[in-house]
Amino acid sequence: MAIVEDRNIIAVDVQNAVKRYGSFTALKTISLSIKDNEFFTLLGPSGCGKTTLLRIIGGFEELSEGAISLFGDEIAKLPPNKRPINTVFQNYALFPHMTIEENVMFGVEMRGGSKAEARQRASEMLDLVQLTQFASRKPSQLSGGQQQRVALARALAPEPKVLLLDEPLSALDLKLRQAMRYELKEIQRKAGITFIFVTHDQEEALTMSDRIAVMSSGELQQLGTAREIYESPHNTFVADFIGETNLLEVSVDALSGGSATCHLGGGHELICDEVKGVGVGAKVHLSIRPERLTLSDTPMEGASLSGVVRDNIYIGTDIQTIVDLNEGPQMVIRTSNSDRGNKRIFEPRSPVFVNMEKGAARLLAD
């Protein structure tokens, strides 16, 4: 494996991509650069345009406007069979009349490889996805998880420069889906090429991706690492879509030295980091992750909001406490079950204070 690698070579560059279907605009001027050797995820709810963007990169849809290049070469006008990009389809689309081996050989042969070469490559790929013993079976004789891996082997066999994956895990059951996440990531590392992965499952995106592009209604909402997107969401949509959060309506009272003083209903006051684009008097949203809040029966230093416990919900790893702030909104607080020893569980109707560490609350520009 190469030790020195340039992390800044651009594999796929999308510039001002627009896609219209009649009067409907599926993609509204999207620009993004996907790096070489990166596990890149397009994340968003259904209808956000993520699959459209993937199909444009694959060559199955034509751009209405804009440009795409692959390692510097313009590819927007090339048909799919002229692009060194392969796809793992959502329903796998394994050829049902061919054996597993023939499926994996197909792309190598179509690309001009000899039969022997294709067979050699197929055996390597089936070895990679641990399905060597199924080479002579038909796709219908395999389980969903195995078919999924065949689809992966088939797409990797012709040595594409970029691999596209269109919600490949969505047809699998939960346990298998979780196991496949690590396997996919491992295979990407071994293959050493760019993976562009489409999903609506934020947990999938967070666990596998080097970088995530969050999309909604045909627009790019935020681009960043999993940590950036989870901890520093740019706007209400991202904060709400990724993980669980308390979204509170606040108004900004004062700004000083990089901090913003805000208040929410009931006279509660909060201090958080200043955010570009939010000035004094602005009525905006504030996001606080439930696991970054703690409860106590006396007010603590810093932000401490008074309220009453409504309910405790046991959810396995955590206990979720719902608190009605006095004359204010409702908040959800998550307490890990592992440190229950040093944290109190407050019974419903008991008065409490909700405390947050510095930097936990984040102002959202819109």
Next chain:
Amino acid sequence: MAQAGEDIKNYPGFMPITLFCLVVLYAPLLVVMIYSFNESKSITVWQGLSFKWYVDVFVGPESAKFKEAAINSFSIAIVAALAATAIATSAATGMLRGGSFRGRGFSFGLINLPLIVPEIVTAVATLIFFSAIDFERGYLTILVAHIAFCIPFAYMPIAARMQGIEDTYEQAAMDLYANKTQAFRLVLFPLMLPGIVSGFILAFIISLDDFIITNFVKGAGIETLPTAIFGAVKQGIKPNIMAISTMLLAVSIVMVTISYFVGKSGDKLKQPPGEK
């Protein structure tokens, strides 16, 4: 789960109605089959088992006539079915893979029109057409007419099969560097094959059995099996007619059965939804 009371067998009158339908549909066929093995010349009195009418078909006084008619029937059926299948395959590919083009609905109607138009109307129209263009009636007119009315019968199973083939298969082929021709030849065509075989067999049977249109367009001096049988029956029903009918019936049943199993045998197109 269905409760015992909802079982269709418990509906009042289920058995009598079923039996009545079966008798009306199949008793005549059974009579023909049974009496084709009758020892006697009578078609109403059973006088013992014999194969003599089957022998008569092949070596009897009328055997030459029947042989010629059979050769005409089978050769027309094979050629007409081949031509109709080729046309229907292209039609289905155009209709289902050509995107939405203008006049798509109209084309669909046009392909299937012969199924709706009463056969006698088609027969008369075809006859008028051949007369109008001064086409001499004979083997060729029968063949052309058969190709025309066989197309929708070949089209149906081919289109049905094709509808079940998701277009991601072709996209996957294209994605894996196949050009359009290779994607059709290596992926779409093999997946369509059961439908194509099924369509061919159905068209073959339809052509083999056709009487009305054939009778109108055939002209003098040429017979197919159905018209030959009709001609023979006009001079009174003899048991050798029953023997020929039984053999035709057997051919039909075998072909339809093959068509059914070929249609079912194709590789499963739908993936299992999740883990099996």
